[in-house]
Amino acid sequence: MQILGIETSCDETAAAIVARDADGGGRILSNVVRSQLAEHAAYGGVVPELAARSHVAHLDHIIARAAREAGVELAGVDAIAATAGPGLIGGVLVGLTTAKALAAALDKPLVAVNHLEAHALTARLTDRLEFPYLMLLVSGGHTQFVLVRGVGAYERWGSTLDDALGEAFDKVAKLLGLEQPGGPQVEKQAALGDPARFRFPRPLLGQDRLDFSFSGLKTAVRMAAEDIAPLSEADVADLCAGFQAAAAEIVAVRSRAALARFKAQLPTVPAQLVAAGGVAANQATRLGLRQVAEEAGARLVVPPLALCTDNGAMVAWAGAERLALGATDGLDVAAKARWPLDSADMRLTHAA
Ligand code: KG4
Numbered sequence: 001m002q003i004l005g006i007e008t009s010c011d012e013t014a015a016a017i018v019a020r021d022a023d024g025g026g027r028i029l030s031n032v033v034r035s036q037l038a039e040h041a042a043y044g045g046v047v048p049e050l051a052a053r054s055h056v057a058h059l060d061h062i063i064a065r066a067a068r069e070a071g072v073e074l075a076g077v078d079a080i081a082a083t084a085g086p087g088l089i090g091g092v093l094v095g096l097t098t099a100k101a102l103a104a105a106l107d108k109p110l111v112a113v114n115h116l117e118a119h120a121l122t123a124r125l126t127d128r129l130e131f132p133y134l135m136l137l138v139s140g141g142h143t144q145f146v147l148v149r150g151v152g153a154y155e156r157w158g159s160t161l162d163d164a165l166g167e168a169f170d171k172v173a174k175l176l177g178l179e180q181p182g183g184p185q186v187e188k189q190a191a192l193g194d195p196a197r198f199r200f201p202r203p204l205l206g207q208d209r210l211d212f213s214f215s216g217l218k219t220a221v222r223m224a225a226e227d228i229a230p231l232s233e234a235d236v237a238d239l240c241a242g243f244q245a246a247a248a249e250i251v252a253v254r255s256r257a258a259l260a261r262f263k264a265q266l267p268t269v270p271a272q273l274v275a276a277g278g279v280a281a282n283q284a285t286r287l288g289l290r291q292v293a294e295e296a297g298a299r300l301v302v303p304p305l306a307l308c309t310d311n312g313a314m315v316a317w318a319g320a321e322r323l324a325l326g327a328t329d330g331l332d333v334a335a336k337a338r339w340p341l342d343s344a345d346m347r348l349t350h351a352a
């Protein structure tokens with residue numbers, strides 16, 4: 001089957017065509033992503049209203065390009081999948097409404113995809129990973145551990161109590177005068193700095209739980225920067241290095257505990273950990289995850305960066321997985337700003 005996937009929940013306008021074979025294998029036929037970065041740059045963050053308008057302006061062309069690059073007619077696809085949440089509601093509405101219009105006009109089934117489920121299932125597209133596995137999602141909007149038991153069957157084991165990790169990278173970049181998105185800039189600076197000069201706090205790490213908290217860490221960086229202002233280039237690099245070291249250690253320590261829980265709770269299956277989201281691109285974070293996975297004898301899967309960050313292929317793939325199990329949605333399905341993966345309406349029996 002061939003599925004069109006549409007993603008508009010944040011600041012990427014994206015569409016893709018993905019094929020799923022009867023044996024469960026997947027192939028990306030096209031994957032077109034248009035970032036709105038330049039449009040939001042002057043504001044130091046994503047402006048929801050601007051994002052929605054930009055999705056309106058570009059989505060039709062992006063979908064047409066995805067079809068052209070895949071060499072398929074839209075009338076020939078088997079279903080239309082779109083992110084229905086969670087995300088910035090204006091943008092989600094643009095993508096979901098477009099998907100509904102296409103589904104109605106072409107008489108195709110609609111699949112309303114949870115954006116987090118799309119991140120969660122990507123490793124099955126890239127690596128044919130078998131259930132169950134543990135996912136660590138570290139993006140600009142989310143930081144959580146999820147046990148992925150199957151399509152629609154998720155257990156959230158821990159989340160951030162305040163900022164997402166990517167958001168913390170972005171805020172640290174902003175307070176140090178670096179460009180957005182901040183993660184890559186902070187990583188670049190950190191490579192030039194001394195991680196030992198500043199010893200930043202590791203919030204919650206003493207507690208036996210799988211939750212995260214990053215706002216105190218970000219505040220500690222702000223206070224250290226204010227203490228030594230005006231900042232030299234070396235100061236900025238050292239602050240970035242100290243922050244990144246703390247972030248990577250927090251992720252590693254939590255992932256070690258999460259893998260231990262996985263092995264205790266599911267002793268008969270191989271331990272598998274998937275990292276998803278933009279921060280999975282961070283080398284210090286990856287290195288920590290590799291060490292922790294190796295120690296635990298677990299398999300670590302990190303999908304290629306272009307599939308870790310927001311894209312249409314992951315939405316198309318999640319749509320394909322749902323469609324293969326007979327789960328489609330009515331044209332009255334609602335867009336949701338909030339939509340936890342472990343909510344009741346994720347379960348397949350709920351589907352029409
Ligand atoms: O998954 P993503 O593209 O978007 C969503 O939030 O859904 O993640 C973007 C986030 C941004 O906060 C960005 O700063 C962060 O991922 N990021 C990084 C790196 N590359 C992107 N953070 C740390 N190091 C990086 N190399």
Ligand code: ZN
Binds near residue numbers: 115119277310
């Ligand atoms: Zn995302």
